[in-house]
Amino acid sequence: MRKTGTNPKAVVRNPPQKRFARKSRIAPPAEASYPVNMQTELQNQWQQVLARDARQDGRFVFAVRTTGIFCRPSCPSRRPRRDSVEFFAGPHEAERAGYRACLRCKPTQISEQAQYVYSARQLLDSAEGVVTLAQLSKQVGLSPFHLQRLFKRATGLSPREYQSARRMQQVKRELRKGEDVTTALYEAGFGSPSRLYETATQQLGMTPGTYRRGGAGATITFAVVPSPLGLMLVAATERGLCAVRFGDSAIELERDLRQEFHAAELHRDEAAIRQYVEPLVASLRGEKTTIDLPLDVRATAFQKKVWDALRQIPRGETRSYTEIAREIGDPKAVRAVARACAFNPVALAVPCHRVIRGGGDLAGYRWGIERKKKLLAGERADS
Numbered sequence: 001m002r003k004t005g006t007n008p009k010a011v012v013r014n015p016p017q018k019r020f021a022r023k024s025r026i027a028p029p030a031e032a033s034y035p036v037n038m039q040t041e042l043q044n045q046w047q048q049v050l051a052r053d054a055r056q057d058g059r060f061v062f063a064v065r066t067t068g069i070f071c072r073p074s075c076p077s078r079r080p081r082r083d084s085v086e087f088f089a090g091p092h093e094a095e096r097a098g099y100r101a102c103l104r105c106k107p108t109q110i111s112e113q114a115q116y117v118y119s120a121r122q123l124l125d126s127a128e129g130v131v132t133l134a135q136l137s138k139q140v141g142l143s144p145f146h147l148q149r150l151f152k153r154a155t156g157l158s159p160r161e162y163q164s165a166r167r168m169q170q171v172k173r174e175l176r177k178g179e180d181v182t183t184a185l186y187e188a189g190f191g192s193p194s195r196l197y198e199t200a201t202q203q204l205g206m207t208p209g210t211y212r213r214g215g216a217g218a219t220i221t222f223a224v225v226p227s228p229l230g231l232m233l234v235a236a237t238e239r240g241l242c243a244v245r246f247g248d249s250a251i252e253l254e255r256d257l258r259q260e261f262h263a264a265e266l267h268r269d270e271a272a273i274r275q276y277v278e279p280l281v282a283s284l285r286g287e288k289t290t291i292d293l294p295l296d297v298r299a300t301a302f303q304k305k306v307w308d309a310l311r312q313i314p315r316g317e318t319r320s321y322t323e324i325a326r327e328i329g330d331p332k333a334v335r336a337v338a339r340a341c342a343f344n345p346v347a348l349a350v351p352c353h354r355v356i357r358g359g360g361d362l363a364g365y366r367w368g369i370e371r372k373k374k375l376l377a378g379e380r381a382d383s
Contacts, residue, residue, distance in 0.1 A: 045087050049073050050364040051342035052335060054153075057114065061088050061107050063099040070094035074335070075105035079364065113150055116140055120151055124163055133159055153332055161301060220261055223270040224250040225277055228284045228378075229371045233257060234277050240294030241276055244347045246367040280348050283315075284375075286382045293349050302333075306340035313354045316379045320358040342366060354379075 048056045054074040063070035064080045070088065071077065088094040091101065091108045101108045120140050124131060136159055137144040152158050157165065220242065222235035227246075233253040235243040243260075247253045258266060270277070279291050299307065305328045312327075313319055319327075321337045328337075341352040347367060353375045357363045365372035 042087060045073075046082060046085070047342050047366065048339075049085070050079060050366075051339040052076065053339050053342075054335060055339075057107075058118065061091055061094050062086070063088060063094050063097070068099055069102050070099040070107060071102040072105045072107040075102055075107075077102065077104055116142055116147065117150055120147060120159065121162070124159060127163075130163060131159070149332070152330075153335070157300070157302060165300065218261070218264040220257075220264050220266050221269050221272045222254075222257060222266060223268060223273045223277060224253055225270065225281065227281055229367075229374060232280070234273055234280060235261075236273055236276050237296045240296040241346050241349055242296045243345055244280065244349055246347065246371060283348060284378070286378055291349050291351075295346060295349060297345050302336060303340045303343070306337050307344065307350045310341070310344075310350050310352055310355065313351060316382065318354050318356050318376065321355060321363075322358050324355060338363070 045056075045060060045062070049062050052074045056073040058072075061070045061072055062085050064084050065086065066080065066084045070091065088097065094107075095101075120136055123136060123139055133144045133148060137147045140147055142150070148158060151162070218237065220235050220237055222233060222243070224231055224233045226232075229246050231247050231250055231253060233243065233245045233247070233250075234241070235257055243257060245253055245256070254268070276293055279293065283291055297307075306324060309324050309327045321334045321341075322331070324337045325331050325333045330336075337355075341355050342364070344350045344352045344366070347353070353365060353372045355363075362369060362372055362376070
């Protein structure tokens, strides 16, 4: 055997390390075992990142292991794979973990416009009573028109709608503590019981009294059935459809439903919910079926406008986020429209898969981009 002057075994035992130094520096930490509530929070943050939710800017950042960069939720850059992402409470925590700030969205900085919105939100969050737009604009230092436009662009809500949502959150907190409805509504700033009950059905999904009892008395029937897109969970109350979801595990689908509606009485009964399942499955199989099912979903006024517009899109057609924003009379609320699509709880019944980007790209989909591709391809072929 020829002698080469090199020991092959030594080469195997001592491979050069320098080439991989940077990747090892940003390698992800060992996989953590999260409790269920933490997993839910991470899923919510991921949905907010997919929707480029500017309302979450300043609340957390997301970092990409493959690039070593962290961004704010509204960053316009292309979205990475979910398994490459981790979340941090703020830029300092991300930097301590070895990540560097994105040069595009600059998560360590805050724009002048964002500062105005941030100041307005702080004032509204700390206010004891109702703050008018004129009062708010005077304290912030902007004209009412300019502040209204900036605030709605950033949050998807007007200052008035934001205050209403905050008051409802206060009602929820008081009811969970065991306060009676009357005390809860006045503590939250509602002037009369009628003002509370006007919004309770949409924002609580039930009456205040039922919510106070932790949802006791609310009954949800559900089933997990096979479909051309994988397993599909369908759930409904006596008033209408409340959840349509896709997944790969029946156990996980049921677990997530029970976690969301933890205080309701849940029954798995395929026969009882067949009236909802059959048109949904028929649509997926290519039958020209109109999915006009009654819904029982919680929604803000803005979300309801968006979802109503989505239900008007004919099968086989698509609309851009910009077109939907124009149809609802708010042409600058493109990002808010995207957020409403991302948080749609009833897939197919509210066809958010028919909304794409202006350039024709499919954008994201809560149940996976491959499912969105199959849905659109099937509908176009059948039309």
